[in-house]
Amino acid sequence: MLTCREVCIDGPGGSGLIFNRMVEDSRLINTLDRAFGALADPSRRAIIADLSSGERRVTDLARPFPVSLNAVSKHVKVLERAGLVRRRVLGRDHYISLAPQPLREASTWLDQYRAFWEPRLDALETLLRDG
DSSP states (O other): OEEEEEEEEOOTTSOOEEEEEEEEOHHHHHHHHHHHHHHTSHHHHHHHHHHTTSOEEHHHHHTTSSSOHHHHHHHHHHHHHTTSEEEEEETTEEEEEEOHHHHHHHHHHHHHHHHHHHHHHHHHHHHHHHO
8 A cells, every 4th residue: 555745855945845755555665674684685595595496404504605504594584584484393403494475575566666667778778789
């Protein structure tokens, strides 16, 4: 759901320009903020990529990284807080799997803007190629 909020910006000479700012549903924004924040780190993106092939133990996820198991576990916790992964404990083993909903919501949000940037990027490519 979108709502509109007026924002007054005092310009040069005190013009007091008023802009209408669209504000998206705060629940979605919080989900997106957490998801994009978690995905901002290349190690966490690598963990997500690894999980795309299926559930993995935390120790298996940590194997390719040149850091401690504890460091990878902290990355997994960030992904959990963002809702991007789920943890299943079986004895001493912790199994991690993807939770697709936040990724789906992020993709949907990006798709809204894809129609805006793709034609502009195509035009820029044509301009750079043709002259």
